[in-house]
């Protein structure tokens with residue numbers, strides 16, 4: 181039986197939230213039934229994808245000189261309060277630990293919403309000379325934010341996974357250069373390895389990370405037309421080194437505060453983006469490098485032909501693939517081929533190998549490509565070469581599709597009327613405008629156009645022109661609804 185597989189899911193463009201809930205549950209990515217609002221469980225299949233994603237970013241960070249460390253999840257209240265802007269930005273979102281057993285703690289402890297205030301007191305002890313800098317450190321961990329907005333699995337949770345870097349430099353120039361390297365690292369993994377394009381944006385003054393001098397963000401586009409911030413990097417100036425008394429001797433022996441940066445890679449959101457951006461009505465489509473199962477082999481038994489011979493052939497194919505280091509499953513369970521197709525399509529397995537009597541007799545395999553849903557007969561001796569060549573084609577297809585969609589959905593408007601008209605017409609969802617940079621203007625746009633937010637300025641091709649809303653001098657800026 182090799183009947184066509186029926187679509188498992190609704191259309192993600194017209195019904196993203198149903199598509200999304202279905203895939204998370206049916207592909208066993210996460211479980212939302214933990215029972216604490218905003219907290220989810222990563223199931224084994226979801227966690228295997230996540231670990232592969234983490235590995236890609238950690239490798240890039242270590243290649244660029246970042247060293248791993250791990251700080252405690254709790255932060256003493258007085259540390260969290262040291263940097264004024266920082267606490268103002270996070271105060272409403274902090275989870276507090278107030279008791280140990282029956283005893284009230286002498287000082288409340290915050291569950292880290294981000295780790296600057298945990299890390300800098302130690303940086304004050306670790307460095308004493310400019311010669312010890314730069315220092316680049318990172319940790320992969322969960323952070324906690326008491327979100328008051330509606331929570332959504334992986335997209336907005338009260339606990340989420342991320343990688344945070346905290347780097348210290350002797351000079352401003354080096355620190356600013358780091359925010360560019362961060363964007364490059366982000367591109368090398370997110371776009372080049374995971375096929376997810378993003379807009380590299382400088383956030384407006386009123387929209388910065390609390391305590392930062394400059395905030396740069398990476399926004400990607402989801403199927404429902406909203407953007408999702410999947411990473412940020414910040415130049416912190418000497419704001420944190422000053423309040424935490426991180427000082428080093430400069431070349432003349434004077435004590436100075438070094439400059440610092442921090443960089444957040446939103447792992448939970450990146451997993452969500454991979455599912456949402458690449459997936460289709462049959463399920464997830466995972467880039468080869470992060471797929472927990474990269475190739476599945478399915479035997480197609482026929483009456484009048486020995487099952488045993490088919491199995492033997494399948495096992496031989498599997499051994500060849502495993503020897504190359506691929507993650508391979510041979511599914512000889514009792515399920516029908518159609519049921520197996522459904523199962524592995526849903527889980528985004530990039531390649532499916534079908535083996536029936538014809539393949540055994542002709543020394544071939546039939547390979548189904550998940551990304552374009554097409555079958556091809558491949559001679560056994562060309563199998564490894566086929567996989568090697570095609571895995572990058574799969575990534576190219578996914579990436580191109582996503583890039584086209586992102587570009588198609590950016591529309592330039594030059595006046596308030598044009599903006600309102602384009603917005604009401606629907607369709608394209610990211611507006612490129614001129615914006616004056618004032619919070620009042622952003623707030624007005626947001627309230628009059630159902631939550632449309634100023635996302636900030638692109639880093640390239642910035643022009644100047646009159647703000648579409650108020651007419652005051654402005655700069656190029658993106659406008660979109662966001663998660």
Ligand SMILES: [Zn+2]
Nearest residue numbers: 616621647650
């Ligand atoms: Zn304005």
